[in-house]
Amino acid sequence: MKTVVIKNGQVWLGGKLTSNDLLVKNGQIAAVGQNLSGDQVLDASGLAIFPGLIDGHVHLREPGQTAKEDISSGTMAAAHGGYTTVCAMANVTPVPDTPEKMQALCQLNADHGHVRILQYAPVTENLTSEKLTDFQALHAAGAFALSNDGKGIQLGKTMYAASKQAALADLLLAVHAQDDGLFNQGVINDGPVATRLDLRGIPAVSETTQVARDLLLAAQTKVRYHICHVSTKETVELVRQAKAAGIQITCEVTPHHLLLSQDDIQTNDPNYKMNPPLRTKADKAALITGIQDGTIDVIATDHAPHTKADKAGGFAHSAFGITGSETAFGLLYTELVKTKVITLARLIELMSSKPAEVFRIPDAGQIMPGKRADLAFFDLNAKHQLAQGNFLSKGSNSPFVGKNVYGQTVLTMVAGQVVYRKQQA
Incomplete structure (x- = not known):
C-alpha cells in the first residue's frame, strides 16, 4: 500500500x-x-491537524427512520464536522435487542458508514420494557456499551439489576436520566419562558432525582456509569461529589446546553426544542464551570436529525432534538476558545482524547505512531x-x-x- x-x-x-x-x-x-x-x-x-473527533452520542436513525437520517448521511455529516468515530444509540426500528438484530445493525454500520461507528446496545428489551437484554450476548454480537437513551429507566429495581449485570460484563452504562412522572409530558424547561409561551414545563428534578438514585446504585455495584447530556447545575454538583467519593462516573454535555439557555427562546420555535431542554443561565454557567474544572468529562453532540414535518407546529407538537455533528467544533471553538473561556487544549481533550479514554477506544484520541x-x-x-x-x-x-x-x-x-x-x- x-x-x-x-x-x-x-x-x-x-x-x-x-x-x-x-x-x-x-x-x-x-x-x-x-x-x-x-x-x-x-x-x-x-x-x-487534530486527532479525529469522537462523538459519544449520535442518532443515525437506520434502520426504520431513514427519512430523518441514514447511516451514510449521518456519518458523512460526522466527517464534515471532523468526527472520525461516532457512538450510535439504539433507538432505531427495530431496536437491536437480540444478538441477531445487533449483528445485522453492526453489519449495516460497517457497510454504509464513512467513519467508524461504535454501536450501543439497549439496556432493556425494546427500550421501554423492564426486562433486561442479554448484555454479554449483545457485546459478543458487536455492541460496545449499553444505553436506553431517549428513555429513562423508571424502576429502581431495573436500574439496580442493570448496574450489577453491566458491572459483571464490564460494559459502560450510559443513562438518559429522566423520571417520567416528574417530566410530566413537558416540552420546555419549567420556568418563566414556559409560562410566557403557555407551554408545559420540564422541571430540573426530573433529571436530578434519577441521577441521585443511580449514583447510589453505582456506588454499590461498581458499574461504569455515564450520564448523557447533563443539563442542570444540581447534576453537575452531584457528579462532582460522586467523583470525590470515588464512584466510577463520567458524564457528557452537549454544545447546545453549553452555549444556549431558555432565555434564548424568543418565540415558539421548535428548533430550540430538545430533551433535556435548554435550562437557566445559572445551569449554563454551571456546565461551563464543569468543563473548566474537569467535572464534566466529554462533549457529545446528541445529533438528532428530524424531517421538516417532525419539526413543524411549535414546541407542543414537534419532535425533541437538534442536529449537531456539523456545527459542534466551529461553535465551540468560536464561542469558548476564541473568547478564552477554555483553552484549545481543553477543547481537543473534551472532543477527542477524553472520549477515547471514557469509551475505551485505545487506537484513537492522539496523534502518535501506531495509532x-x-x-x-x-x-x-x-x-x-x-x-x-x-x-x-x-x-x-x-x-x-x-x-x-x-x-x-x-x-x-x-x-x-x-x-x-x-x-x-
Whole structure:
C-alpha cells in the first residue's frame, strides 16, 4: 500500500500545535517528525491537524427512520464536522435487542458508514420494557456499551439489576436520566419562558432525582456509569461529589446546553426544542464551570436529525432534538476558545482524547505512531456560515443555522482514507 506524507500543517502534539510531518501507512500513523518522505504528498498548508473527533452520542436513525437520517448521511455529516468515530444509540426500528438484530445493525454500520461507528446496545428489551437484554450476548454480537437513551429507566429495581449485570460484563452504562412522572409530558424547561409561551414545563428534578438514585446504585455495584447530556447545575454538583467519593462516573454535555439557555427562546420555535431542554443561565454557567474544572468529562453532540414535518407546529407538537455533528467544533471553538473561556487544549481533550479514554477506544484520541490515522484538518482562521444548504445530514433542525463561526473542516481522514474534503469555492 502506498504511503502518504502530510506536510506543511500544524500537527497537534503534546497539547499544542507543532510544525511536523506525518507519515501514514496501512491506515496508521507510521511516523511523526521533520522532512519525512512518502509515495504521495498531502499538502496541509495553513491547516491545524487534530486527532479525529469522537462523538459519544449520535442518532443515525437506520434502520426504520431513514427519512430523518441514514447511516451514510449521518456519518458523512460526522466527517464534515471532523468526527472520525461516532457512538450510535439504539433507538432505531427495530431496536437491536437480540444478538441477531445487533449483528445485522453492526453489519449495516460497517457497510454504509464513512467513519467508524461504535454501536450501543439497549439496556432493556425494546427500550421501554423492564426486562433486561442479554448484555454479554449483545457485546459478543458487536455492541460496545449499553444505553436506553431517549428513555429513562423508571424502576429502581431495573436500574439496580442493570448496574450489577453491566458491572459483571464490564460494559459502560450510559443513562438518559429522566423520571417520567416528574417530566410530566413537558416540552420546555419549567420556568418563566414556559409560562410566557403557555407551554408545559420540564422541571430540573426530573433529571436530578434519577441521577441521585443511580449514583447510589453505582456506588454499590461498581458499574461504569455515564450520564448523557447533563443539563442542570444540581447534576453537575452531584457528579462532582460522586467523583470525590470515588464512584466510577463520567458524564457528557452537549454544545447546545453549553452555549444556549431558555432565555434564548424568543418565540415558539421548535428548533430550540430538545430533551433535556435548554435550562437557566445559572445551569449554563454551571456546565461551563464543569468543563473548566474537569467535572464534566466529554462533549457529545446528541445529533438528532428530524424531517421538516417532525419539526413543524411549535414546541407542543414537534419532535425533541437538534442536529449537531456539523456545527459542534466551529461553535465551540468560536464561542469558548476564541473568547478564552477554555483553552484549545481543553477543547481537543473534551472532543477527542477524553472520549477515547471514557469509551475505551485505545487506537484513537492522539496523534502518535501506531495509532489509527484518524485525523481532522481545520482552518482555524476561516470564518464561515453554518448554512442549511451546506449540511450533509438529512436534517437541518438547529437554532444555530445562519450563525457565522471560525474553525472550518477542510479534510477528514479515517484509517488513512480521505472521507471528506471541502470543495474549493
